[in-house]
Amino acid sequence: MSHATDESTQIQDPDQPTDSDQVREIGHDEFDPVGALALIGLYFLILVFLWFFMYFVEFLGNDPTVVSGIVSVVTGGVGLA
Amino acid sequence: MNIHAYEKLWLVAAMLLIVGFIATITYGSVALGITMVGDQQDTVEPTELADDDRFDDPRVEQVGENEYEAYVVAQTFSFQPNPIEVPEDSDVTFYVTSRDVIHSFSLVGTNVNTMVIPGEVAEMTVEFDDPAEYGVVCNEYCGPGHHDMEGEVHVVSEDEFDLTELEADGPDEVETGDEISVDVTTENRQLEAIETTITLEIGDETLTEDVTIEGGETLETTFTVDSATLGEGDHDWTVTVDDHTDSGTVTVADDLEDDGGDDDE
Amino acid sequence: MSNAYIDQFPAEAKVIRAAFYSSFFALALGGVFGIIQTLHRTGYYRFIDSADYYTVLTAHGVFLVISFTIFFLVGIFTWAITTSLDRGVEDLRFTWGWYGLMAVGITLTGVAILAGFTDATDISASVLFTFYAPLQAHPLFYLGLVLFVVGTWFAGVDWFRSWWAWKAENPDERIPLPAFMVLTTMLMWYIATLGVAAAILLFLLPWSLGLIESVNPLLTRTLFWFFGHPVVYFWLMPAYMMWYVLLPKISGGKLFSDPLARVVFVLFLILSVPTGIHHQYLDPGIAEGFKFIAMTNTMFLLLPSLLTAFTVVASMEHGARQRGGEGYLGWLKALPWRDPVFAGMALAGLMFAAAGFSGMINAGMNINYLVHNTFWVVGHFHLTVGTAVALTFMAVTYWFLPQVTGKQLWSRSVALGQVVLWFVGMTFMSNAMHRGGLLGIPRRTAEPQYDGFEFEAAVGSVAELDAQIALGGVLLTLSLVLFFANVVGTALNGRSDDLPDNSYAGTLSGPEDAPQILDNLKLWTAIAVVLVIFAYTFPLLSIIDRGGLFGPELVELPLSTLDLESISALALAVEQSTIATLETTADTATAVIAGVIP
Numbered sequence: 001m002s003h004a005t006d007e008s009t010q011i012q013d014p015d016q017p018t019d020s021d022q023v024r025e026i027g028h029d030e031f032d033p034v035g036a037l038a039l040i041g042l043y044f045l046i047l048v049f050l051w052f053f054m055y056f057v058e059f060l061g062n063d064p065t066v067v068s069g070i071v072s073v074v075t076g077g078v079g080l081a
Numbered sequence: 082m083n084i085h086a087y088e089k090l091w092l093v094a095a096m097l098l099i100v101g102f103i104a105t106i107t108y109g110s111v112a113l114g115i116t117m118v119g120d121q122q123d124t125v126e127p128t129e130l131a132d133d134d135r136f137d138d139p140r141v142e143q144v145g146e147n148e149y150e151a152y153v154v155a156q157t158f159s160f161q162p163n164p165i166e167v168p169e170d171s172d173v174t175f176y177v178t179s180r181d182v183i184h185s186f187s188l189v190g191t192n193v194n195t196m197v198i199p200g201e202v203a204e205m206t207v208e209f210d211d212p213a214e215y216g217v218v219c220n221e222y223c224g225p226g227h228h229d230m231e232g233e234v235h236v237v238s239e240d241e242f243d244l245t246e247l248e249a250d251g252p253d254e255v256e257t258g259d260e261i262s263v264d265v266t267t268e269n270r271q272l273e274a275i276e277t278t279i280t281l282e283i284g285d286e287t288l289t290e291d292v293t294i295e296g297g298e299t300l301e302t303t304f305t306v307d308s309a310t311l312g313e314g315d316h317d318w319t320v321t322v323d324d325h326t327d328s329g330t331v332t333v334a335d336d337l338e339d340d341g342g343d344d345d346e
Numbered sequence: 347m348s349n350a351y352i353d354q355f356p357a358e359a360k361v362i363r364a365a366f367y368s369s370f371f372a373l374a375l376g377g378v379f380g381i382i383q384t385l386h387r388t389g390y391y392r393f394i395d396s397a398d399y400y401t402v403l404t405a406h407g408v409f410l411v412i413s414f415t416i417f418f419l420v421g422i423f424t425w426a427i428t429t430s431l432d433r434g435v436e437d438l439r440f441t442w443g444w445y446g447l448m449a450v451g452i453t454l455t456g457v458a459i460l461a462g463f464t465d466a467t468d469i470s471a472s473v474l475f476t477f478y479a480p481l482q483a484h485p486l487f488y489l490g491l492v493l494f495v496v497g498t499w500f501a502g503v504d505w506f507r508s509w510w511a512w513k514a515e516n517p518d519e520r521i522p523l524p525a526f527m528v529l530t531t532m533l534m535w536y537i538a539t540l541g542v543a544a545a546i547l548l549f550l551l552p553w554s555l556g557l558i559e560s561v562n563p564l565l566t567r568t569l570f571w572f573f574g575h576p577v578v579y580f581w582l583m584p585a586y587m588m589w590y591v592l593l594p595k596i597s598g599g600k601l602f603s604d605p606l607a608r609v610v611f612v613l614f615l616i617l618s619v620p621t622g623i624h625h626q627y628l629d630p631g632i633a634e635g636f637k638f639i640a641m642t643n644t645m646f647l648l649l650p651s652l653l654t655a656f657t658v659v660a661s662m663e664h665g666a667r668q669r670g671g672e673g674y675l676g677w678l679k680a681l682p683w684r685d686p687v688f689a690g691m692a693l694a695g696l697m698f699a700a701a702g703f704s705g706m707i708n709a710g711m712n713i714n715y716l717v718h719n720t721f722w723v724v725g726h727f728h729l730t731v732g733t734a735v736a737l738t739f740m741a742v743t744y745w746f747l748p749q750v751t752g753k754q755l756w757s758r759s760v761a762l763g764q765v766v767l768w769f770v771g772m773t774f775m776s777n778a779m780h781r782g783g784l785l786g787i788p789r790r791t792a793e794p795q796y797d798g799f800e801f802e803a804a805v806g807s808v809a810e811l812d813a814q815i816a817l818g819g820v821l822l823t824l825s826l827v828l829f830f831a832n833v834v835g836t837a838l839n840g841r842s843d844d845l846p847d848n849s850y851a852g853t854l855s856g857p858e859d860a861p862q863i864l865d866n867l868k869l870w871t872a873i874a875v876v877l878v879i880f881a882y883t884f885p886l887l888s889i890i891d892r893g894g895l896f897g898p899e900l901v902e903l904p905l906s907t908l909d910l911e912s913i914s915a916l917a918l919a920v921e922q923s924t925i926a927t928l929e930t931t932a933d934t935a936t937a938v939i940a941g942v943i944p
C-alpha cells in the first residue's frame with residue numbers, strides 16, 4: 001500500500017527501468033535548474049519573435065482589414081506595416 | 082512560500098509577455114483603428130427579411146463620395162447579392178445577416194471575416210484600394226451543402242463601376258403596321274450624375290438616345306418602332322445601357338384573333 | 347507479490363479498466379472517422395457523399411473530445427483519489443452508477459449521430475460537437491449529452507465524498523497533490539457545465555421536442571462557449587496532472603515545486619470560465635468591450651500554463667541530473683527517451699509548447715479576423731487536445747495498463763514506435779493545417795475547393811499542404827493501430843507478479859512550503875463564481891435584451907419537409923421502437939463493456 005505521506009510516495013521502485021539508472025541523489029538545495037531556465041528562455045525568445053511576425057507580417061499584411069468608419073481615413077496605411 | 086529565483090524570473094517574463102500581447106492588440110484597435118464586429122446594429126427578424134428595408138433587396142448603395150454600403154444576406158447555401166461589386170478606392174460597410182442558420186461571410190486572403198447569425202446584423206467597414214477579385218467562403222458549417230456556399234466580391238475600376246439599374250418592357254404581340262413601343266426605366270443609384278447612351282436593337286434596327294441621369298434619379302424613355310419595317314414573325318430586342326442589358330421578344334402577326342388591346346404581360 | 351494498483355484496490359481497478367476501455371473504443375471510432383475526413387477533404391480518397399462528411403465530422407468531434415478524453419480522465423482521477431488518499435471509494439455501487447450513466451448517455455448520443463448515415467430512421471444529429479442552433483439534432487443527442495454530463499457530476503461527488511471522509515480522519519493534513527488537482531478540476535467543471543446544461547435543458551432539448559417554438563441562436567451559442575472554453579481545461583488539467591505527478595518520477599526525479607502546482611490549479615479554477623467569449627470575437631451582437639474583457643482574462647490564463655512549462659521542465663531536469671546528466675542542455679540526453687511513457691509525455695509537452703503559441707494568436711482579439719474558423723484552428727487543437735492531451739493519455743496508458751490489469755505491457759518497443767509516430771504524423775498534419783488556415787482555407791468543409799476562386803500560397807502550394815495533411819493523417823492512423831495492438835496484446839497477457847509499485851512522484855519543495863490558504867477550496871470557488879458573474883452577467887443580459895430569451899422566429903435545420911398528417915403515426919412508431927432498441931442496446935453495451943473486464 002502506498003501512503004499519502006510524503007515519504008512513502010518518494011520510495012522509488014527498483015523494478016522501474018528508469019530508476020535503476022539513477023547515479024546520484026540531488027536534494028532541494030543543491031538543485032539549480034539552469035537547463036530549464038535555458039530552455040524556457042529560448043522559448044520566450046521564440047514566442048516574442050513569432051508574435052511579432054504573426055501580428056505585423058501575417059496579420060497586418062493580409063489587408064484589407066475591418067476598420068472603424070471614422071478612423072479609416074487616418075489609417076490608410078494599415079496594410080503597409 | 083518558497084519560490085526559486087528562476088521561477089520568479091520566469092513569472093516576471095511571463096507577465097511581460099501577457100501585457101505585451103494585450104498592448105499589441107490595443108495598439109491595433111486604437112492606433113490602427115481595427116474594429117471588432119460588435120452590437121451596433123439592431124436585430125432583425127430572420128424570417129421577415131423580405132419586409133425589412135435594408136435586406137428586402139440585397140444590394141450595394143452609395144452613401145458618400147467614396148462610401149458605400151453593402152447589404153448582404155447569407156442563406157443555405159448562397160450569398161446575395163453575388164457577385165458584390167464595389168469601386169476601387171472606396172470605403173465599404175458590409176451589413177450581413179442570415180435568413181436561416183449560422184453562416185460566415187469571409188473574404189479569402191483578407192482580414193474580412195465575420196460570423197453571420199440569424200437575428201443579428203454584422204457590420205464591417207473595409208477600405209478597398211486597387212481593383213481585385215476576392216472569393217467569399219462560408220466557414221461555419223450550415224448544413225449538407227455548406228461546401229457549395231461561395232460568393233465573390235469584385236473591386237472594379239472607377240470607369241467600370243456604376244450602380245445603374247435597367248428595366249425594359251415591350252409588348253408580346255402586335256399587329257403588322259402597329260407601333261412597337263419599348264419602355265425603358267434607367268435608375269442611377271450613384272450619387273453623381275451619369276452621362277450615357279441607351280440603345281435598343283431590334284431586328285436590323287438600332288435606336289439610340291444620349292441621356293444624363295442625375296444621382297439618385299430614374300429616367301423613363303420609350304422607343305417606338307414601326308412593326309411593318311420588321312415584318313411578320315418573332316423579333317428579339319435588346320436594350321443596353323453601359324454593360325447592363327434587358328431583352329424580350331415581340332411577335333408581329335397579320336391579324337390577331339382577339340383584339341384585346343396591348344396585352345403587356 | 348507485487349504492489350500494483352490492482353493489488354491495492356482490485357474493485358476500483360475494475361472501474362478504471364471499464365472507463366479506459368470505453369475511452370479506447372471511442373478513440374478507435376474517432377480515429378476511423380478522422381482518416382476518412384482527412385482523405386476526403388484533401389481529395390485523395392472520397393468514398394462517402396460530401397453531405398455525409400458532416401455526420402463523420404460530428405462523430406469524430408464528439409467521440410474524441412467527449413467520450414475518449416472524459417472516460418479516460420475519470421479513470422485517472424479515480425486512480426489519483428484512491429492512491430493519494432490511500433482509501434477505496436466510499437460506495438462501489440455509486441461508482442459503477444456514474445460510470446453506467448456516462449456509458450448510457452454517450453451511447454444515446456452516439457446512436458443519434460450514427461443514425462444520420464442511414465435513411466432507415468429519421469434520427470440524425472449532424473450538428474457537429476458545437477450543435478449551434480438553428481441546426482437541430484434529434485432529442486436523443488441532447489438527452490444523451492445531459493446524462494453523460496450528469497454522470498461526470500456524480501463522479502465528482504464520489505471523489506469529494508472520499509476526500510470528506512479522509513479529511514474527517516486526517517483533519518490536520520494537507521490535501522495530497524493528486525487529490526487537490528482532482529478536486530479543483532471538478533470544481534471548475536461544475537461551474538463550466540452550468541452553461542451547457544442551461545443551453546440544453548432550458549432551450550435546445552425542449553425546442554427539439556417541439557415544446558418551445560424557437561431559441562435565440564446567439565444566446566445558446568454563448569452558453570455553449572461558457573462551457574466550451576473551460577472544457578478544454580477539463581481535458582488539459584488531467585494531462586497536466588500526469589506531467590506533475592507521473593512525469594518527474596518517470597524521468598528519475600522529483601516534482602520541482604508542489605506549491606506552484608497548487609497555484610497553477612487554483613488559477614485554472616478561477617480563470618477558465620470567464621474567457622469563453624474569446625470564441626465569439628467575430629460574433630455580431632456582442633459588444634467589442636465584452637470581447638476585450640474576455641481577451642484580457644484569456645491572456646492571464648496563459649500564466650498557469652507558462653508556469654507549468656517551467657516546473658515540468660525543471661522536474662525533468664532534476665531527473666536527468668540524478669541520472670548523471672550534465673551541462674546547460676546536455677542533460678536532455680540523460681533522460682529515458684527509450685521509455686514510451688516518458689517519450690510520449692515529453693513529446694506531448696513539446697507539441698504543447700507549439701500549441702501555446704498558436705493559442706496566443708487565437709487569443710489576440712483583432713488577429714482573430716485572420717484565423718477565425720480557418721484550418722489554422724484545427725491545426726491548433728490537434729496540438730492541444732489531439733496531442734498534448736491525447737498523446738499524454740496514450741503514453742500514460744503504458745504505465746496504467748499494467749497497474750489496473752495486473753499484466754505486463756505487451757510491447758515496450760511498439761509503444762515507443764507508437765508515440766514517436768504520433769509526434770511525426772501530427773507535425774506534418776498540424777503544421778500544414780496552420781499554414782492552410784493562413785491562406786483562408788476554412789475548417790469544417792467537405793470540399794474546400796471552390797468554383798470561383800483559388801487559395802493562393804506565397805510559399806508552397808495548396809497541393810503540397812494537402813499532401814502533408816494526408817500523410818500526417820495516415821501516420822496518425824498507423825500510430826493508433828499500434829496503440830490498439832498494445833492494448834489488446836496486454837489484455838491477452840497473463841497476470842504478472844512482477845509489476846512496478848503503484849506510486850507517484852515525490853517533491854523537492856513539498857506542500858509544507860505551500861501556504862495553507864491554497865487548500866481553501868471554498869474561497870477559490872467563491873472567487874471563481876464571482877469572476878464568472880462579472881464576466882457573463884452583462885453580455886448575457888444584453889444578448890437576451892436584444893434577441894429575446896427565446897429568440898426570433900427561425901427556420902430550423904434539418905427542415906422538416908415531411909407531410910406530418912400522413913406519416914406522423916408511422917414516424918412515431920419508428921421512433922418509439924428505435925428508442926426502445928437503443929435503450930436495450932445501451933444496456934447491452936454497458937453489460938458487454940463490463941463483461942470484457944475479467
Ligand code: HEM
Nearest residue numbers: 380381384407410474475731732736789790791819822823
Ligand atoms: C488519426 C488521427 C486524427 C486525424 C487524422 C484527424 C483529422 C481531423 C481533420 C482532418 C479534421 C478537420 C475536419 C474539418 O474541419 O473539416 C479534424 C477535426 C477535429 N478533430 Fe481530429 N484527427 C485525428 C485525431 C484527433 C484527436 C485525437 C482529437 C482529440 C482528442 C481530435 C479532435 C478533433 C476535433 C475536436 C475536430 C473538430 C471537429 C469540428 O470541427 O466539429 N482529432 N480531425
Ligand SMILES: [Cu+2]
Nearest residue numbers: 219221223227
Ligand atoms: Cu456554410
Ligand SMILES: [Cu+2]
Nearest residue numbers: 574575624625
Ligand atoms: Cu477557448
